[in-house]
Amino acid sequence: MSYQKNLENTITKDYLNSIVAKLKDELQADIHRENEEIVHSLKGRINSLESENEDLREKVTILEQRVTDSEEFISDLGQQHNDLEQHGRKNSIRINGLPDHSERESVEDCVSMIVDFVNNRLKVPLRSDDIDIAHRLGRFDNTKKRSVIVKFTNRRKKHEIIKARRTLKGSGFTVFEDVTKANQQRLKEAYH
Numbered sequence: 001m002s003y004q005k006n007l008e009n010t011i012t013k014d015y016l017n018s019i020v021a022k023l024k025d026e027l028q029a030d031i032h033r034e035n036e037e038i039v040h041s042l043k044g045r046i047n048s049l050e051s052e053n054e055d056l057r058e059k060v061t062i063l064e065q066r067v068t069d070s071e072e073f074i075s076d077l078g079q080q081h082n083d084l085e086q087h088g089r090k091n092s093i094r095i096n097g098l099p100d101h102s103e104r105e106s107v108e109d110c111v112s113m114i115v116d117f118v119n120n121r122l123k124v125p126l127r128s129d130d131i132d133i134a135h136r137l138g139r140f141d142n143t144k145k146r147s148v149i150v151k152f153t154n155r156r157k158k159h160e161i162i163k164a165r166r167t168l169k170g171s172g173f174t175v176f177e178d179v180t181k182a183n184q185q186r187l188k189e190a191y192h
Contacts (some may be wrong), residue, residue, distance in 0.1 A: 078182075082180050082182045082183065085180045086179065086180050086183055089151075089177075089178040089179065089180070090155060091132070091151050091152045091153070091154065091155050091158050092149060092150060092151045092152070092158070092177075092178035093149075093150050093152075093158055093161060093162065093175055093176065093177060093178055094137075094147050094148065094149050094150075094175070094176055094177075094178050095114065095117070095147065095148045095150065095173065095174070095175050096145070096147050096148075096173065096174040096175075096176075097145060097171070097172045097173035097174060098113060098114075098117060098145060098148055098173070099113070099145065100136065100140070100144070100145045100146050102140070103139075103140030105136060107133065107134060107135055110134045110135055110136065110148060111128050111131050111134045112128065113148075114126075114131060114134050114148065114150055115127065115128050115131070117173075118161055121167070121168065121171075121173065122161060122164040122165065122167060122168070122175075123164065123167070124157075124160045124161050124164050126157065126161075129153070130152055130153055130154070130157045131150060131151070131152060131153070132151040132152060132153050133150075133151045134148060134149065134150040134151070135148070135149060136148055136149075137149055149178055161175060162175065162176075162177065
């Protein structure tokens, strides 16, 4: 009997294999369950991020449209500003090549020089009353002749002078329309 008792108390290889198999199954079930929970959690996070990403895409699209609209508005404002500035110059011309002897040249001296230049060189009758304002542009420099800007009281006188400027070809003097920097650039691009 003692032999039989010992046999009953002895763990068999089959018994151990069954315990290992059972533990293995339980462990695999636990791992599978935890993986399912992780996957479920990740899917929820992915869905949340996709939704957030879609919201951000919509906001970016709206902001891009606002930027485009703002750029168009700014461009339109720039064009309107240029048009207004050019309109303010409609009675003005610039003259290059006139003698420039003093940094203290007064407006009256400048007007007198322009009246003399237009009457004698261009042969267009001009009085000082025809000039609203005239002055040099830039700082005085002994080595350069500064341009003169002249604003006339009426456009007709300006057009007479512009028409007569052809007689100055090769003389070292130039007369041209007073245009904005934007319009100067457009003219430059058109002729080059």
